[in-house]
Amino acid sequence: MDKNALMLRPIDNVATVVDDVLKGDNVYVNKEGEKICVSAFEDIPAYHKIALEDLKTGDKVIKYGQVIGAMTADAVKGSWISHKNIMSLPRNYEDEL
């Protein structure tokens, strides 16, 4: 089936699916006016994240145009990205000050 996902910034490498997605669904994302299709690699619950590209362990995950964590496992394009395969990164407050 065709499903939609929200890509919030052009540099994001994940998008948020707005319905429950089943493996093999075509998930459509609007990237700066261009319609991109990603085939779901697995089932993804509504409002969870789908990988828009192949991600390797250690890669930064980008949503809102910002780093939201790093991959703890490899994930191919169309995978479900969740707390099970990404981790939070420490802050560097002294540099920010």
Add this chain to the structure above:
Amino acid sequence: MNFMGYRRPDGRVGIRNKVLILPTCVCSSETCRIVAEQVEGSIYVSNQAGCSEVEQNLKICYDMYSGFAANPNIYATVLIGLGCEGCTPEEMKKAIEAKTNKPLEVVVIQDEGGTVNAINKAVKAARKFVQEASLVKKEECPISDLYVALECGGSDATSGLAANPVVGKTSDIVVDLGGSAIMSETTEFIGAEHILAKRAATPEIKKQIIGICRDLEEHLANVNQNLRTGQPTPGNKEGGISTIEEKSLGCIYKGGTRPVMEVLEYAQMPTKKGALIMDTPGFDVASVTAMVAGGCQVVIFTTGRGTPTGNSIAPVIKVTGNAKTYEKMIDNIDFNASVVLKGDKTIDECGKDLFDELMEVVNGKVTKAEAFGFNECSMQRICKFI
């Protein structure tokens, strides 16, 4: 823009008109509940502490409970103490009088000779105050007298995509009209503090925003706790929020885009107007109560999963960006922001609608949590009881 409010003798303006039965400590908390049950028009807040506390916890208790009494939604306060507690009735009376000159009666259970005599005296005082309060007429007041608390709890991934951006728009409207909006929950700035800091009105405020995040992480590290172990919560994760960074980047939308004029300590009253920040924990109830203690007359609360939280002093408006939650938790949710995700309305349009709803509540419309009489109260703590 103006609203109809109750002008208090200290100059501040209430949108509700209640008499507060206020405990100094846990030992007088139940007595306060019984008194409030006896007198229509009075309310109470519970107190789980107030004794055997370290100095820093005692200070929070004085700041918070005196702030409740000073909140402009309160016409007058009956303060009930036990008589031997660490948070003394005399000091609490002084703390209240330092913030407001509204009517205040103090009842000490040990001085009155037990519960029945104390209840008798407190009920008489509360009944007198309620009758006086009923004579206060609403008058037109400028929106510059309004302080709105912005909160989120039980977040999911829709919170950062719909509900919080919509509240952010509402917050900008309030601030542009001269009012004030306080955003809190320092935990939920972490990972987004560099973006929030860009809104600081001065370099000093920028340092404060970064500093409260660093201090919170250090505080938790000192008790061998990584903040990331408790955040996001299990429900957040199930709802699609994977890391604290992702949660925070969604959370800070609710503060809008206007310059941050002041960073307040927990439960402190603002000295500035406009967009403000209060240093509170990511625990939603302890944040709501702190902003109400800071003088907020109304709370806008976003939730993706759905939560019942209410406050007896200030009405809480529940907003969700999750269409399923809106249907499932219709008993608890006041405003549906999921229309933004469907594409039926823009964030700006929905933010204007929420502003209209806010003004309805400010002018007297009863929220869902208010109709239930929900009254959760929780207080930040620094250290174990002694």
